[in-house]
């Protein structure tokens with residue numbers, strides 16, 4: 382096998398109350414990586430489409446190839462030669478797990494080309510290194526679901542303990558990306574390091590409620606638990622019209638609405654596709670009233686995560 386094409390989906394991280402510990406993948410969009418062996422040593426990025434020339438071409442600085450270098454080092458493969466083409470199908474600094482999708486597609490493609498020496502779970506720490514390259518923080522709530530699919534819970538980072546939980550089949554995600562850019566690094570920098578006991582108790586209740594609500598398909602419990610008293614109040618100031626857009630989603634049928642990852646994208650969860658569409662149209666209309674263009678994505682929860690497209 383000399384060439385591989387892999388796809389890794391966009392993701393919604395945090396899911397309201399679960400900062401750095403909850404995330405799920407959606408069906409589309411996703412980044413696509415083409416990986417080929419070549420005679421000359423080293424990894425080269427020969428082309429990136431869809432980034433308007435903005436992403437680093439240096440393999441160590443791009444999350445798609447940075448993760449491949451980590452994997453090759455771990456496997457002690459030294460005399461290698463590979464070329465990489467990245468099709469960037471989502472905006473940068475979007476809150477849609479853009480850097481994560483590239484990292485996951487990269488590490489899955491390389492593992493496949495090498496004959497799958499590692500399992501999907503074992504690839505996770507390498508994909509997380511892609512997040513360190515992009516934002517300085519190796520969080521797993523985007524790479525986890527993009528790699529594994531489903532609704533992911535990260536119980537612990539040290540040691541890494543990650544699992545997926547079942548979600549109701551009729552649960553749909555609305556993802557609205559306003560035409561603004563927020564870097565994860567900046568959105569993490571503004572967070573406070575101290576959290577009050579009162580807020581910790583409220584957040585723990587919602588985290589427990591959301592997990593139970595998803596596992597029991599209890600839509601009212603899901604709705605009541607999609608509340609973030611710690612991160613959203615700080616970060617929402619970076620998103621124009623945040624409150625109005627959130628209100629528009631909920632008053633048009635969504636169970637709840639919050640910031641996707643570190644923003645500016647906002648997501649909502651709804652029971653049924655029709656509610657997800659109605660919520661999305663209302664959210665877009667509210668952004669449009671403020672003169673902000675946006676893109677809308679409606680999706681069920683992607684249960685499979687990254688996939689190989691072609692050998």
Ligand SMILES: Nc1ncnc2c1ncn2[C@@H]1O[C@H](COP(=O)(O)OP(=O)(O)OP(=O)(O)O)[C@@H](O)[C@H]1O
Pocket residue numbers: 435436437442443444445472473474475476477478479480481483484514515516523563564565566641642643644
């Ligand atoms: N392949 C890549 N795709 C996207 N961003 C990359 C990639 N490689 C490096 N980066 C860098 O990562 C930064 C964007 O990552 P960031 O985490 O801020 O955005 P995001 O992945 O869309 O957000 P989020 O993680 O909140 O969903 C940019 O500085 C970009 O140059």
Ligand SMILES: N[C@@H](CCO)C(=O)O
Pocket residue numbers: 394395400401402476478520522523565568569641642643
């Ligand atoms: N949990 C991370 C996700 C970034 O997409 C954050 O909110 O900073």
